[in-house]
Amino acid sequence: MSLTPSLERLAGAIASFPGLGRKSASRIAYHILNMTDSEATELINAINSARESISRCSKCQNLSETEICPICSDSRRDVTTICVVEDAKAAEVIESLHEYKGLYHVLHGVISPLDDIGPDDIAITELLARIDGSVKEVILATNPSTEGEATAMYIKMLLSPFGVKVTRLAYGLPVGASLEFADSVTLLRALEGRSDI
Amino acid sequence: MSLTPSLERLAGAIASFPGLGRKSASRIAYHILNMTDSEATELINAINSARESISRCSKCQNLSETEICPICSDSRRDVTTICVVEDAKAAEVIESLHEYKGLYHVLHGVISPLDDIGPDDIAITELLARIDGSVKEVILATNPSTEGEATAMYIKMLLSPFGVKVTRLAYGLPVGASLEFADSVTLLRALEGRSDI
Numbered sequence: 001m002s003l004t005p006s007l008e009r010l011a012g013a014i015a016s017f018p019g020l021g022r023k024s025a026s027r028i029a030y031h032i033l034n035m036t037d038s039e040a041t042e043l044i045n046a047i048n049s050a051r052e053s054i055s056r057c058s059k060c061q062n063l064s065e066t067e068i069c070p071i072c073s074d075s076r077r078d079v080t081t082i083c084v085v086e087d088a089k090a091a092e093v094i095e096s097l098h099e100y101k102g103l104y105h106v107l108h109g110v111i112s113p114l115d116d117i118g119p120d121d122i123a124i125t126e127l128l129a130r131i132d133g134s135v136k137e138v139i140l141a142t143n144p145s146t147e148g149e150a151t152a153m154y155i156k157m158l159l160s161p162f163g164v165k166v167t168r169l170a171y172g173l174p175v176g177a178s179l180e181f182a183d184s185v186t187l188l189r190a191l192e193g194r195s196d197i
Numbered sequence: 198m199s200l201t202p203s204l205e206r207l208a209g210a211i212a213s214f215p216g217l218g219r220k221s222a223s224r225i226a227y228h229i230l231n232m233t234d235s236e237a238t239e240l241i242n243a244i245n246s247a248r249e250s251i252s253r254c255s256k257c258q259n260l261s262e263t264e265i266c267p268i269c270s271d272s273r274r275d276v277t278t279i280c281v282v283e284d285a286k287a288a289e290v291i292e293s294l295h296e297y298k299g300l301y302h303v304l305h306g307v308i309s310p311l312d313d314i315g316p317d318d319i320a321i322t323e324l325l326a327r328i329d330g331s332v333k334e335v336i337l338a339t340n341p342s343t344e345g346e347a348t349a350m351y352i353k354m355l356l357s358p359f360g361v362k363v364t365r366l367a368y369g370l371p372v373g374a375s376l377e378f379a380d381s382v383t384l385l386r387a388l389e390g391r392s393d394i
Contacts, residue, residue, distance in 0.1 A: 004262045006247040013243040016236075017225045028214045030286050033247055033260070040248055043210045044241055050207040050230055051237055063230070065201045089227050 007033065059130065061123045062106045063088040071095070071104060078102045080136040084127060084155065086110055086143055094141065102139075105130065110147040111154060119154060128158060137165040144171060204230065256327065258320045259303045260285040268292075268301060275299045277333040281324060281352065283307055283340055291338065299336075302327065307344040308351060316351060325355060334362040341368060 007029050015025035032040065056062065057069035060082075064070070071077060081102030085091045091104045109122040131138070138159055142148035156166045171189035173182055182190070204226050212222035229237065253259065254266035257279075261267075268274060278299030282288045288301045306319040328335070335356055339345035353363050368386035370379055379387070 004251055004260055006243075006250045006262060007260065010243040010247040013240045018228050019221055019224060024216055026289070027216060027286065029247065030284070031215050032244055033251060035248075039213070040244065044244060046203075046207040046210040047229055047237065047241060050203040050226065051232075053203045054201055054230060063201055063204065065203060087227070089224065092223070 056106075056108075060104045060106060061108060061126055062091050062104055076101075079134055081139065082127070082130065082135055082137075083139040083141050084152075085141050086148060086151075090141065090143075102137075107142070107151070110142055110145075110151040112147045122151070124155060124158065127155070131159065131162045131164055135162075135164055137167060140166065140168045144169075253303075253305075257301045257303060258305060258323055259288055259301055273298075276331055278336065279324070279327065279332055279334075280336040280338050281349075282338050283345060283348075287338065287340075299334075304339070304348070307339055307342075307348040309344045319348070321352060321355065324352065328356065328359045328361055332359075332361055334364060337363065337365045341366075 007026075010032065011022070011026040011029040014020060014028050015022055017025070020028070032043070035043070053065050054063050055065075057064040057072055058067055059072040060069060062069050062071065066073075078101045082105050083091075083094060083100060083102055084105045084107060085094065086107055086109065088106055088108075091106055094100050094104075105123070105127045107122040107124065107127070109117055111117060111119055111122065127138075138155075140152040140155060142152045152168060159166050170193055171186065172193055173179070173186065173190045179187065204223075207229065208219070208223040208226040211217060211225050212219055214222070217225070229240070232240070250262050251260050252262075254261040254269055255264055256269040257266060259266050259268065263270075275298045279302050280288075280291060280297060280299055281302045281304060282291065283304055283306065285303055285305075288303055291297050291301075302320070302324045304319040304321065304324070306314055308314060308316055308319065324335075335352075337349040337352060339349045349365060356363050367390060368383065369390055370376070370383065370387045376384070
């Protein structure tokens with residue numbers, strides 16, 4: 001009998017957030033309890049507004065509050081390159097580099113037979129529909145996991161009839177890391193991908 | 198231009214939670230976006246229900262959904278001992294030890310002149326009102342910080358006319374810690390508080 005039932009319920013709802021354990025969840029529940037009314041209203045409005053106003057860009061499937069997302073409608077972007085990512089978060093991370101000037105395609109998942117997610121459950125059809133004469137390169141930037149890898153291979157196979165260049169992000173040692181702590185698979189990939197200096 | 202404005206707003210509201218940085222907040226914002234409708238409804242109902250149904254126990258000032266909290270109304274508790282804590286979280290932590298059988302008193306803050314919090318802004322008057330012939334010991338369990346320490350000293354002074362025993366939690370090395378990493382103040386307190394074995 002420590003938390004009151006309502007606080008227990010709130011902490012339970014928060015504990016489902018990614019990266020939060022039971023202790024952090026209960027700390028945040030107390031924080032929400034101590035919020036001013038206007039802070040609490042803003043939190044709830046922000047949740048509702050995000051969930052109501054955000055849908056998918058009809059071109060790249062990225063999260064967007066408009067029919068066509070700001071990136072797809074930006075005439076300065078390089079329409080010859082499409083970077084395929086698993087989710088909107090990944091597109092955000094690449095975008096934050098301020099280096100990539102092409103377009104994105106967000107799959108919203110990866111093929112994962114164990115989770116019963118097949119090719120038709122992610123936005124692959126929408127990607128193929130975008131491959132026309134203007135697209136020169138498709139960068140497969142799914143995560144370096146088994147599922148991400150398998151999804152990339154599957155998409156590469158589907159893209160081969162289009163004659164478009166298909167690339168994959170490089171594997172190797174993270175910058176600043178020590179060889180000592182690199183796992184053997186990463187080290188092997190770094191060796192395979194070695195380049196002249 | 199990475200997050201959409203609504204997602205940015207939601208991540209901003211979440212970033213104010215304790216212990217969360219900007220990256221975790223944006224990760225949680227995406228998670229909330231991907232919740233099912235029923236999960237999102239449950240989250241919002243849990244927030245509203247906690248904020249509406251929880252107030253303070255009229256005796257110990259701990260958070261409670263009833264006029265008198267379950268601990269104060271439990272006849273098996275030892276009413277001769279009151280443990281004074283800064284907040285409901287601290288009472289929860291002590292309660293989770295399943296060792297302390299007395300009552301609590303929640304101050305809801307500590308005296309902190311820098312933050313403009315004086316003795317009248319925390320529940321000290323309510324504590325004094327509880328000191329009658331039946332209370333034998335008051336355990337001051339405020340945090341081992343400057344403010345917690347000052348608040349404890351101030352309460353000790355107010356309690357002296359009542360002739361009640363006033364104690365403070367022990368300072369010392371955390372169990373399992375190494376001397377090497379202990380800060381000098383803690384080490385000094387551990388030395389001062391040494392006991393025969």
